[in-house]
Amino acid sequence: MTSEHPTYENVTLDPQANVYFDGACVSHTFYLADGTRKSAGVIFPASLTFGTAAPEVMELNAGACRIRLAGSEEWQDYAAGESFSVPGDSSFDIEVTETLGYVCHYG
């Protein structure tokens, strides 16, 4: 165990990557021991709109972006070390200014 980052222990990993927006977003889905689903991924610099089914908390471990939630006029900045929440059955616009690393927690 030589990782320099906090890791997730005792997980089930789906080795088949999720690729969205022609590769602007790549993630791997994993499951905690209790079955909780999460994904770890990257989003490259781009302006994108993501839809949500379940509510999501996006925990950023690298990069910078700004976010506008559906129905909002305001953009909010987020960077590595910060998180933002998105309601379920909704969407958000994201402008990635520096490649994001994230863990997505589904509510």
Added chain:
Amino acid sequence: MTSEHPTYENVTLDPQANVYFDGACVSHTFYLADGTRKSAGVIFPASLTFGTAAPEVMELNAGACRIRLAGSEEWQDYAAGESFSVPGDSSFDIEVTETLGYVCHYG
């Protein structure tokens, strides 16, 4: 556990992605219960040269490519469901013709 693919159980996952070649390759490192390191990733269509430290077995779960090992003149085709081996302290040229999904096993 709703994954449709074979999964890796009881692993430790580093949620911070590895990004190579300006995003042409993205992977996540994980460790089996015995500490064995592996990575799961994607390589988008591109012509790249990867170096190896440890010997590697690249197990393809999606896509298609051709490979030329260092010191060889010959290209060999590989696609989803196949694997290829690369010696340690070496390199290989890869031309990805259809986005690859892979698990890299280190020797």
